[in-house]
Amino acid sequence: MDGGQPSGSFSSSCPPFHTGYFSGCKRSYMQSSCWHQEDKHYQLGSSNTISQSISAPTPTLERNSNGKLEKSIKFVTELGKRSRPFRWQRERKRRLLDPGNSCNLIPCTSICSGKNTLHGKSPSQLSAQSCHSHKCIGSLLLQPRKNIAEEVYINRKSMFYNLDCSPSILRRGNVLRSLKPNHAGSESLARHIFGSYDAIGNTPSALFFCNSGTCPFGLNCLYHSLIKLLKVLIRRSRNCQYVRLMDKHCGVASLDQIPVGNSSSMFECHGSELDIEVGEDACGFDIKQIKNSLEPIDPQFAAKFYCPKSQVVSFIWAVCRSIVPADLLGTCSNWRILRRNISKFIKLRRFENFSLKQAMHKLKTSRFPFLSNKLSLCCQNDEVSNSMGTKVMHEGYSMQKEAVCIMKHNLMERWIYWFFSHLVVPLIQAHFYVTETEFGKQDVYFFRKSIWEKFTKSTITNNFNDKGYRNLNDSAVRNILASRSFGFSKLRLCPKENGVRILANLKAYSRMPTEEFYCKDGQSRGVRVRKKLHKFDYYKPVNYVLRDTHAVLKGIKLKESELLGSSVFDYGDVYRKLRTFLLGLKKAKASMPDLFLVVSDVSNAFDSVDQDKLLDVMKNVIVKDEYHLKQSYQMLCTTKTSWVHENVMLTDPNISPRCASPQFHSLHCVNVNQELSRSVQKKKLFSTLYEHVKRNVMQFDKKFYLQGSGIPQGSVLSSLLCSLYFGDLERKVIFPFLGRVIESRTNDLSVRQDCLDISVSRSSNEGKIISNPGYMLLRFIDDFLFISTSKQLATHFLSRLQRGFREYNCYMNERKFGLNFDVGNTSGLVSKRVYVCKDGISFLRWSGLLINCHSLEIRADYTKFLNKHLNSSLTVCWQGKPGHHLKAKLCDFLRPKCHPIFFDLNINTPAVVRLNIFQSFLLCAMKFHCYICHLSYMCKLRGDFLLNIILRSLRYMDVLIKNRMSSIQLESLPRPRLHLENGEVEWLGLNAYIQVLTRKQARHSRLLSLLKSKLFAHRLVGRVSSDLIYAVDSSHSSLLWQIKY
Template sequence: MPTHPPSHWQVYMFVRECLDKVIPAELWGSNHNKCRFLKNVKVFISRGKFAKLSLQELMWRMRVNDCMWLRLGKGGHFVPADEHCFREELLAKFLYWLMDTYVVELLRSFFYITETMFQKNMLFYYRKLIWGKLQNIGIRNHFVKVQLRPLSSEEIETIRQKKFVPVASKLRFIPKPNGLRPIVKVSGVVEPQALSRESREKKMNHYNTQLKNLFSVLNYERTINASFMGSSVFGKDDIYKTWKQFVTKVLESGGEIPPFYCVKADVSKAYDAIPHKKLVEVISRVLKPEKRTVYCIRRYAVIMITPSGKAKRLYRRHVSTFKDFMPDMKQFVSQLQENASLQNAIVVEQSLTFNETSSSLFNFFLQMIHNSILEIGNRYYLQCCGIPQGSILSTLLCSLFYGDMENKLLSGIQQDGTLATGIPEYGLLINPNKTVVNFPVDDIPGCSKFKQLPDCRLIPWCGLLLDVKTLEVYCDYSSYTCTSIRSSLSFNSSRTAGKNMKYKLSAVLKLKCHSLFLDLQINSLRTVLINIYKIFLLQAYRFHACVLQLPFNQQVRKNPHFFLRIISQTASCCYAILKTINTGIAEGNKGVSGIFPIQVAEWLCYHAFTVKLSNHKAVYKCLLTPLKVCKMQLIRKIPEDTVALLEAVADTSLCQDFKAILD
């Protein structure tokens, strides 16, 4: 970035100076009350994107009796309980207004507040003058990268006269380590002043409904015909399924694992370079508008209770054709239960429509892609090439587009340098600075700038580290380098903060314990142990981040058994997931328990927490001794050869990437 934003401390000092000028000392009642509020301001500024500051925190340790303006008269006469509660309510209203209105609006008026691409959920505060200059640079660069044509008032009027709803998207930027990433968000109808509010809302609702229907139908078609996507995968579940099939095939062939030549290529301006004409051809082959297929779109709601005891509502769409349509709701729910592991939930049908056809959806797509309008400043621009990032369709359209390219041009190709020279028909150009290979390529035209790692076993890809010698999979923790765990972990503190901490840690643990890392059919025991140890070590960092955010001076030493129980449940939860993933694996008649007894998981967990918490002995002194005692007891139950393996796995040299984490 050309310049750095002010630190949270500098932003806090600015707010403090403003408060000193506006709020008289008498209104605080005492210096104690003022300091308590300012401390909460500091906490509020430093919290992440999704964090909240409760009213209970705002009022904690505030002295109502210090405020003379809340008293009925002079003297220390007896105050009834209901009168004191009334005074507390008045003070709470004042503090809430001061934080929610004055402080928040002050920050909004002087700073542009944004997340970044390199610090998870942490918020950065840019002075508006500085951000304006950065934004102008971003807009100029965007004009260079993306084909934008300014629209005249006559053209806008012509677009408005069409039956299609002309929708404009606003452009915003998210800071990256070396620039700005453009993101668009549909903001409203073009020329909204020409329409009433009710008419604008009606048109936007109609547009959003069609957009969601198109997204659902495209997803349905790519599920029915997986070849549309080529090798594209969506998330770790898809990667695991595909990778396991590949590894199993290699291992079943017998003999040594052959050498693999790997290329991790990055498409330059992947979204912005997609030619509209070619994209229309691709989507036409997916939807087949000439067949006028009728789609049934069922909208339904799922209501379930989360582990924390709260009701959660999910609104979903299900697409089918007359061939696979299920009119009976009971039959539909049974299928959901089989395919989506739907348990302990209520399913409510909202609507059932047969109004969408492949031709109508394709026409909507044409109108949308040919009328992709960006609002920049006070002007409207037509995007002539590429698809905007930020839409729910963006990733799916991109995958379908490059899937078509793969099927047409790359299937069975053997010639070197194909990707390096680019594919103009699809607007594809490889970014050499982000391309990695594990073999020499100097003699291949256009490949001299590629990063060559001929002796490297681990190739980074999509948050994973793939071992090209053994085909084992590790998690890549490099994205946590120089980041704050607190900013990546949304933690809403309240009077039940301990309970929230327990469920939050449990939820994030389950996300990390993925089959890619714990499956003993594709990973060796040593690799699984390394993966589990690093999962526990990251969990220890998250544990510490939650403890730092506990409100009301809730300290570990006041209830050590509660926190030890969280650590113990971390080990048992991970082990339960490990056993589920490896169901059916057996060594003799012992199964997973023989290969990997629970004592191993417990020792790895306690050791990982000991390593992290030892860096903060003043806070966790009451936990460290019990953890060390448990480790000593466990080591006696583990075979000597396994103990040696555990010590090797927990070697600090294997966890260097954790040392760069900020907290």
């Protein structure tokens, strides 16, 4: 053999080529060739295997392989078989030789090296021969691999809110359900796993299939071994007993033991199996028997019957072990790693992503038997001929080994991606209803489909039928939708601790089938197949059509705020009203008088609104015949995405453009100066409002309902309509009542002094009350806060709320009253919303605030974090650059509680101002610890890097406080007051992190030493004020130290 021959030539023991194929190629050398007749005397274990590509001159090839060819021809003659291939073989060969068919199954016995050129051939010469060569696994999976594994995500969205209950393992469109356990089905599944994902590869992959009739490696090649394994996978998936595995790993109380109706007893839900007979279908149960056995579950108990995530992981892994062959799952060490990665996937919170990199974390190709070196990859040369001892040969061999490693990794990527996307996710879809809950924050909960169906039945009985929801047939729905431009909303259920909340999606388009007809779909064995088709009418989202009405009501809110009564919509509104009230109290008296507080909440506020009464109220709100609107656009761009935001505003000379226009506090926002003006008639506004309130069509579980009472939750108008409704109640009932109470007791000296000579005046039409600071009423949508200097006035207000308001169908929730005083036999109400710290100070909880019952000082309410671990409030990002994500998260953690209401000295003392800053840092430090714990299994961040991002967040908080205090807009003096020395915010932040991380010092020893060094070198060391000492005293933050982190 010529010493210049590269490693890509045939050795002397190369198996014979089919003579027809060889002559048809006209002695041209192909980059990929595997058309040969299998020699039964050819041994797979031989050291002389197929080389990478043919590149030797023709005479050398004939001289070295002549004897072998003669032997092959003699062998065929002795068999007495036809030498011409069968028709299906010729058709396959024709398809594979078609250069335009790049996505077919490509025969492969050679693998491309790093340089895809043959020895002695230029690229241009090779291109001339490309008509006979095809891309194989080497050219597709050995491409220079991009860093795309971090960008490929397992789609979790399809898991959530899926109500379909199928008697099969998987949904109708899943590939495993449509295939049969034969060779064709296995090939289709192999193509689906390894050849169809553009998200993983650069191009639609052709697969590494051999010509199965002539493969030199027999059943030990990768193609044959995979076909065999996938055939087993398909067969097992059809015969697995899923329900029995579910009962074993996710056992719940028997269906006949689950509370039904109005049962008040509580049952344990661990260890017992589902009382269902096993049917004879492929999946091991009869879905009809389950449906017939279902009785409604009492909604107050339904939230207790979710499956713990550990049980879900156990079930998924049991099914995977039952149906997936062991060679595809890997060795025992891989089992542990793969199960742990499945557990990570199941335990993700609502808005977290799961990348392919996380799915493959710590998995190794060497631990997958189907990728191990025991099997030939139809491309390897285990030993190179001694005659090829040149430097070029050794370089080519090393590049070949590298290419094989890349191919193995790419194959594993495709397999793991398919395993999670098309097996784990469909298993969850088929057997669990996945949702978040109100009590679980961002955590995800898994309910068995049978349990959720009982829960749904109970909800329809208790909430739909009992609250005036009326069933509609399709024709009635079409009649309603025909007269308007927007469609209907889709409902879903969100469990609460003691019931369920019905949520409506009014942002999505909706469609309704208009007619049914049949068309021919083909003929099969003389039977004509007719397929039923639908035409659909598509409708705009409800919220999109309501944007004009929303703009008008927002403008009226700014122009005529008295129509909303005591409504507040954010911390800014509370701050302005509370600050004015406190300044009036301090101005009237030298010392703070005794204060009496009442907190209450309307029961089922949105669902109890009287629709006819609401429309009557709106007639006094929308009074003009025509309103003028201005439409503009804002372009928002971020590093991940960009979108256009449409703004519709009411144009009125009495409304400040700055107040009317939405403000996007972002450097990535660009205002587009292309404003459009239009007008909207009062008649059209009322028509839209009437359709939205009185003819609100909802779809739940493929059935339609008409809402008979209340207003839809999830609408852009909901909060405004509710505020106007209760504002009318206050102006016409509550304020006149308080005025009569004060007037009837004008002879009582104590009342007259407590109320500070409250002057009451009625407007002629609306019963509006104007008072000096003797009492204050605030309402956040449906949550009331009443503050008075008179106990008698507070007592009368409480009694009036307890009676309710029949004309408005408004009644208070008895369990959510809160007082700071005793009222005869109602003293039991005091403990409902009162929180007492370890330092003895009592607070009333209201709308995210802790209000001091004696001084009205304001702190942030962190009690919502007490019942759950702090992990449930996080959304962790492992992708991209986790350290940079953490840097942004620390700022996000600080921003919500950074408002002038916590820092203004007109409301709080200097010590409480610093305490509020310190508590914000405490919570941020706790979240920081939880975030680091979640990141630790994927990456480790250095202590100096963590110190830098902590110090950056402390500086951010310092600047943000000052900016927020200076940007607040007030109509009256004095201005907000803030007195913080330079370095105080940083000192408070360092102390907060040290106190939090000291309790977890085993994990943060290096970071703690850096933080302490920074604190000891701080400028305030040696001159710490008493206010700072008060702030860092743990007794004043006892609430936060009860949080689990």
